[in-house]
Amino acid sequence: xxxxxTDQIIRISKTALMFFVSLFGLLMMxxxxxxxxxxxxxxxxxxxxDTTRENLKYSNRAxxxxxxxxxxxxxxxxxxxxxxxxCLMGTYQLLRNIKKDxxxxxxxxxxxxxxxxxxxxxxxxxxxxIGVEWFNMDLSETWNYKDWARHIVDFILPLLIYIAIRxxx
Numbered sequence: 001x002x003x004x005x006t007d008q009i010i011r012i013s014k015t016a017l018m019f020f021v022s023l024f025g026l027l028m029m030x031x032x033x034x035x036x037x038x039x040x041x042x043x044x045x046x047x048x049x050d051t052t053r054e055n056l057k058y059s060n061r062a063x064x065x066x067x068x069x070x071x072x073x074x075x076x077x078x079x080x081x082x083x084x085x086x087c088l089m090g091t092y093q094l095l096r097n098i099k100k101d102x103x104x105x106x107x108x109x110x111x112x113x114x115x116x117x118x119x120x121x122x123x124x125x126x127x128x129x130i131g132v133e134w135f136n137m138d139l140s141e142t143w144n145y146k147d148w149a150r151h152i153v154d155f156i157l158p159l160l161i162y163i164a165i166r167x168x169x
Contacts, residue, residue, distance in 0.1 A: 010168045011098050011105060017159055018091040018112050021119070024152075025084030032077045043076070044069040045143040046131055052139040061134055079122050086115030090163075102169050109163055116160040123152040 004012075032039050045051050047063040063069070090112025097108040127149035131137040138146045 007168045008098075011094070014109075014112075014163055014168075015091060015094040015098060018087060018094055018163065021116070021156065021159060022084060022087040022091050025080060025087055025115075025119070028080050029077075029084055032080065040069065040073050042143055042145070043073040045140065046135050046137050047072060049135055051142050052136045058136055061136075076122065076126065079118060079126075083115045083118035083122065086111050086118060088115075090115050102166070105168060106166050112163050113160065116156055116163065119156050120153060120160065123149045123156065128153065 044066065047069055049059060049062040052058070063072070090109065093108040093111055094105070097105045100108075127137075128146060131149070132146050138144055
């Protein structure tokens with residue numbers, strides 16, 4: 001351990017954290033493909049707004065078409081696949097350039113940053129903004145994943161900042 005300097009540890013930590021978020025993406029993809037019905041049911045309930053306490057007040061916002069539920073769910077799955085692929089590519093690029101000069105290592109962050117931005121779009125914009133603010137997901141006692149999505153964003157946003165800042169030399 002005494003052979004490593006702080007800059008090397010920073011590079012290793014950025015690479016490892018990108019691997020961790022990539023692993024999360026892989027597990028999400030696995031869940032979506034192997035347990036499609038359960039996750040589809042969640043999307044259907046949120047979009048239909050059939051389990052919110054104030055169902056009638058905002059029912060004009062509901063999307064009740066099962067065909068649209070499937071299509072929206074597949075958009076989410078596609079975005080999760082894209083973010084995971086970008087994060088994996090970002091992890092690989094960081095690992096590949098971990099011992100190169102600071103400029104090269106910094107430029108290797110592109111895929112990682114794109115992957116993290118897509119993840120924030122999914123878990124913040126899609127789930128927290130649209131799911132909570134438009135479809136009132138937070139009013140459902142059964143199909144409320146607001147806190148789950150917030151915990152993911154609470155990890156990914158600081159990670160995005162940490163990866164982006166140029167502190168390694």
